Amino acid sequence: MQRASEPASAGGADAFAADLLRGHTDTIVLGVLRARDRYGFEIYKAIRDATGGDYEIKEATLYAAYRRLVKDGLVEAYWGDESQGGRRKYYRITDAGRAVYRRNVDAWVVTRSTIDSLLDLKGSR
């Protein structure tokens, strides 16, 4: 993941944020798929738009994530029936994927408040 407009080496803060995001790629993809089935470019765009266009998860990272999710049964892949252009490969979240998503989100909420208090964030900003 890197800043869309400038090189990744622009600043330590960027690298920190990018690392944080990248560490949650699988959960982010599961979250994007929760509402409906999507194909690669839709997922990529949803993530890019959600970060306000500041970051984009590298496509290689995403393709590896899809692969991993399919292998673990958290996501199912199927080819769309587009008649022209390339055929799109859609991804659908499974019940297992929803369970893992829920669990990861719970873990994130707990961790977030732990980190917040460790960084002494509340009040002393």
Next chain:
Amino acid sequence: MTNISVHRLLDDAFAGIAVTPDVQDLKEEIRANLLDRVAELTAAGVAPDDAAQRAVDELGDVRALVTDATADGGTLAPATPTAAVSNAAAAAAGQRVPVQRRYMLGMIAAVVVLLLAVLPIVSVIALLAGEADALYLPAAAALFLAGPAVGWIVGASLERETPARYGMPRRRALAYGAATAVLVTGVVAGVEAGLLIGRPFSALAVGVPLLVAGGAWLAYLLATQTNRRKPWLLELEREHARAADRFEREPETAARFGIYTVVIWGVTAAAFLAVGSTVGWLWALLPVLLGVATFMLVLARMLFGRPVHGGEQRVRPVP
């Protein structure tokens, strides 16, 4: 032409990479995504050829991408079994999920309700046949508790996480439970109206619609069901699939098995006729039983026995 340059650039990017089914699959997936990215760039005012070049550049090193995306022992690659899943018992133990108190108590309550629903009508029929008109109606009404009870058991069990499966999302588990409850209630209504009250028509009027509705709902849920198995179980199943496809990997073993099959069943049929016509047809079942047993032993030996291409070659002395 935008499209042509995208396709050419994609081919260039994949040049020199061995084309396995996995890689081909990935390439087609990337192709559709590239086309969309190019369309987006073009819409933003980038010249078509530049857009194609930029979209492909954004992919980064395709060789690394292919390695990342296909080298993780995916479904098509022959992966070596990981130690974690080689022992199913160990894997299951590592996934132990404590039983929730709420689930236990609910289960006990549901079973009690189920007994309360079924026992009165059974006792009325069994003990007081003919003279139980006064008890008959409440007992028949109590039987309708069975539907909700069974529905609750189904729904709660599906929502629960087990060592092998993730829990089902609550709404979906609820739907399964409700569909089962409708189905069981349909059966209850049908049986009561048809057999107990002796009015077949009302059995059709009340039971069948519920039965059909519940059945259709369940069928829809089952048809749209997605995976709930945990990764370790999926991996285990892949291993088993690899073990069981021996006949595909070793055609000569399959051919030998075919010959054995013909011989075993030919001999069995002959013995069946011979014993049947002389000793008696009941005794003729014995050779059939022996035939089935032999067949199963041979099948097990062929599927899971020592592989033909194994390390040691057995050489038989020529007589």
